[in-house]
Amino acid sequence: MIAANPGEAEFLRRYDASWYEKPSFTVDLVIFTVRDEHLHVLLVKRAEHPFKGCWALPGGFLDPRRDASVDACAARKLVEEAGVRAPYLEQLKTYGSRDRDPRGWTATTVYFALMASASVRLRGNQAEACWVGVRGDRVDFDLGFDHARILADAVERLRSKLEYTHIAVHLLPEEFTLPELQRTYEIILQQPLDKSSFRRRVVQADMLEELTGKQRDGFGRPAQLYRFRDYDRQTFFPRSISRHAR
Amino acid sequence: MIAANPGEAEFLRRYDASWYEKPSFTVDLVIFTVRDEHLHVLLVKRAEHPFKGCWALPGGFLDPRRDASVDACAARKLVEEAGVRAPYLEQLKTYGSRDRDPRGWTATTVYFALMASASVRLRGNQAEACWVGVRGDRVDFDLGFDHARILADAVERLRSKLEYTHIAVHLLPEEFTLPELQRTYEIILQQPLDKSSFRRRVVQADMLEELTGKQRDGFGRPAQLYRFRDYDRQTFFPRSISRHAR
DNA sequence: GAAATAGTGTCTATCAGACATTATGGC
DNA sequence: GCCATAATGTCTGATAGACACTATTTC
Incomplete structure (x- = not known):
């Protein structure tokens, strides 16, 4: 960013940004x-x-x-x-x-x-x-x-x-279950998603880390807790979720 | 954009954008x-x-x-x-x-x-x-x-x-052939593309209009000329071109 | 055991990649 | 006919959608 350019220092000394209307x-x-x-x-x-x-x-x-x-x-x-x-x-x-x-x-x-x-x-x-x-x-x-x-x-x-990235994980707390993640997608995309397909997608993308503890909800079988592996890297699904599913 | 808000006209009369450094x-x-x-x-x-x-x-x-x-x-x-x-x-x-x-x-x-x-x-x-x-x-x-x-x-x-839209047509003159369009994609993506797959993609997207005239190149069978159907609408391919083709 | 929810297995349709084959021009 | 390029046909592998099935908990 530093330019060793003859005359530039002089130019900059005289330059006043307020000359121009902004x-x-x-x-x-x-x-x-x-x-x-x-x-x-x-x-x-x-x-x-x-x-x-x-x-x-x-x-x-x-x-x-x-x-x-x-x-x-x-x-x-x-x-x-x-x-x-x-x-x-x-x-x-x-x-x-x-x-x-x-x-x-x-x-x-x-x-x-x-x-x-x-x-x-x-x-x-x-x-x-x-x-x-x-x-x-x-x-x-x-x-x-x-x-x-x-x-x-x-x-x-x-x-x-949401159709081709993982960013929805940022809408959840650090530890979450796959049904919670799927529900988040469904709420935003305003369409139901197939459980099996959704899990395949997420698991194959290899972005989640399984936590050994389990979460219990009010009813039914408890769901496995996961954590997002790398909050910095933004990863992409190989294919988009079809907007016309169902 | 016009706000019928008490006091706003008075506020705007006094407002001077140069108060703030920009x-x-x-x-x-x-x-x-x-x-x-x-x-x-x-x-x-x-x-x-x-x-x-x-x-x-x-x-x-x-x-x-x-x-x-x-x-x-x-x-x-x-x-x-x-x-x-x-x-x-x-x-x-x-x-x-x-x-x-x-x-x-x-x-x-x-x-x-x-x-x-x-x-x-x-x-x-x-x-x-x-x-x-x-x-x-x-x-x-x-x-x-x-x-x-x-x-x-x-x-x-x-x-x-380029992997999921048609924008490369804007890099070509109004009338062009499919091999020219494919070549444009290949130059920018820096990878060879399969002719058959490429044509299927483009034709199925239904964005091109066949022109009855033909263009002749120096050698070989002349290629059909096409025109982009709608320069305003931006359309998307249903699936992305694989970056790992070949 | 019933209900509820989590998670898995399997079939199928779709589509991209690969590649063979045919078509059509110049020479 | 030969060459070069355009255009088409066909097979295959990958994968998303659909949906049936199993698993594990509470009551």
Whole structure:
């Protein structure tokens, strides 16, 4: 990144970034969890204008002094809004236009995060925050800005990635059973999956580690507990789950 | 987008976006084409500091006065740099950090574009531009900023999308033969594909329209010409091309 | 033993890979 | 006819879906 280029040091000494008009830049988060048999998204009630009193995705201005990078800004806001360290966090897309925010030209880079519902502690920060059930690809009330569109894109990405990756494990606690994992997939994909096929897929991908303890549910045979083998590596299924199963 | 919210009009009247410190915001392009049996990317030689004289991806500052949106900005730069109207253009990712540009905090939203090599006319704009062959996921010389990393990400995304979508048609002229399309896939995926399987895939996807004319090559039986049926709809193959074929 | 849930075995349809075969042009 | 390339046909192996069956717990 250091360029030994004649004249560049001089150029940089004189350079002033405020010469140019810039858009405002924000980072927003679509934080998903599964609880009560439904996909939920974390929303905040806006305390300030614009859209004061409306529900919106958590997020806000990037602070060039505090945030070393856009990723770091997203991680910071994740902690501030959801009090969580490092669950699954992935950049979704950047939305920017002259009219998406009444304050003027803004761009927002949106991240989507997955977490186990138990691992969240909503800190009663400045803003009122709560989990809202997602029906189809939307929530039941109006969202500020273009956040309804962003949420729809995020839900689509989540569904799409569930078909060929393991990311749903990030929606469960560290130890979980295969029926729980399957149920998570079914809730998000909104379709029943075959038990046998599902298990084959997961076992063949060799991503799970069997734990010797067992979990007992209220009824029936207890289910084997598993743990995800490698939270860093993102692995892919060789074939996609058919959206037209059944 | 218009909020009938008490106090909001007053708030907006007083609001001044320059209260907050903002990062600079740019849009960069990774423009791919296939020519001479190789994947190529469009690079420009930087006329100004920083990285003056280095090769870099085309792009530059978003202009809030001229650009209605980030997408519009990308389209504008595509015309300016490559003189092309509307080929395939897709947002790749946003890169932003304190140290990726010596001028200070910048974020760049990167798009990747595909085009037929014949459709490009490089306008000798302010910058010197040329097509550079991609070897693996890089070019043969150093790129300014973090553009080597960005290029690698773009190549990976291109390869990945080729395995399950039709986007390679955007690298060919409007009329093309199946062997030409197959060759394009082979060049980018860097692996030979079976003719029969390839044709089955493409035909079953029902995306091509047979043209009655035929094209003759120097030798052998002439190949049937086809046209892509719907440039807007993005369709997907039911299964991915195996990366481990052969 | 009945109910409930976990987990396994097996059949089948589908489809990609492999490769042989036929088709159609130039020379 | 020969060569080169395009296009088709057929076999096979892998695997997802379907579903029957077994296993293990609580009551």
